Amino acid sequence: MTITRHVLGLSGGRDSAALAVFMRQRHPELDLEYFFTDTGKELPEVYEYLTRLEGYLGKEILRLNPDRDFDYWLKTYKSYLPSAQSRWCTRQLKLRPFEQWTKSYLDDGDTVISYVAIRSDEDYREGYQSTKSNLMTSLPFKDAGVDKAGVIDILDGSGLGMPSYYEWRTRSGCTFCFYQQKIEWVRLKERHPEAFEEAKAYEKNAMDHGSPFTWSHGESLLELERPERQQAIRKDHEKRIERAQKRLKANPLRPDTVIDLDDLYGNAAKACLTCHK
Incomplete structure (x- = not known):
């Protein structure tokens, strides 16, 4: 018997946390599986915020750990740092663990719906593009017209507020992300x-x-x-x-x-x- 699985990826950032809150409030009937792909190089503030989020959601956030760490892939890529021209860190430490996790579901014929926090004011963004017909992407914020201000309202209204690193940094992710200013x-x-x-x-x-x-x-x-x-x-x-x-x-x-x-x-x-x- 095949089933439909609903999954929501969390980065430790503002938008995905707000989407988790939004989905819990608007769609309590869905049995959402929350996951976080841990590169092992995240900010400590990210882990702290995920723990707070688990408390609010009342549900564990599954940690997806890469089978090979950053050092392994750095050596594989001849010690070349990841960059905007070669984002191997995202491919190997974020996307690959997600694909490995969902593979057994998809191979069994289950439908996997991945909920992604692309806002209504982000026309330039697209969700993860899968080659599997039974892995689909849903964009609730776009459908509901939730923009950046709306995201902040959701987090403030829930009592979670913003991740503490927003005091000094805009993004979650690795401590040495090359997209940092x-x-x-x-x-x-x-x-x-x-x-x-x-x-x-x-x-x-x-x-x-x-x-x-x-x-x-x-x-x-x-x-x-x-x-x-x-x-x-x-x-x-x-x-x-x-x-x-x-x-x-x-x-x-x-x-x-x-x-x-x-x-x-x-x-x-x-x-x-x-x-x-």
Whole structure:
């Protein structure tokens, strides 16, 4: 007998957490399976938020661990760092574990519906594209017209609020994600110096093996961490905030409108959907 399975992937980020809350409130009849693909290189704040989310949902979030870790794949890819041109980290540490997990369901003939947190204001995004006819993607936020402000309202209304790392970083995912802005690297060094040092070590190894990529575009972390360079990055960031605030239209209904780093740097469309939602 075949069945329909409903699965919802959580990244530890704002949008996917809000979707889990939304689905629990709007569709309590669905037996949703929640999962998180753990690369082993996530921010500690991500794990803390997932624990809080489990408490709210009253259900365990399944941890999908890759069968081979980051170090294995780094060696497989000849010590070349993952980059926007070669996102092997997403393929091997995020998508591959999901495909392995759902394979037995799909092979048995079950239908798997994957709920993805693409918002109504993200026309440039698409969900995971499967080659299996019985693996389908559902976009509840798009269907219901839920945008970024709506996501924040859902989390505030649930009492969960935002993940704490939003105080200094826009994305969940790996500590050394190459989609980070330079200001996020500076803040990573402040908040989690051990993770910054690990990223530096990976980068040095990659450069020693001829990798054409550094974690941050155009400069190494060794260059980026110089005090004068950090000061310049902070100054540029402050100017971007000032310009964004001037452009922001006053809305009495939302006096505390959130300005994301993506709003400042225009990088939202490029980031890995699987990692950062």
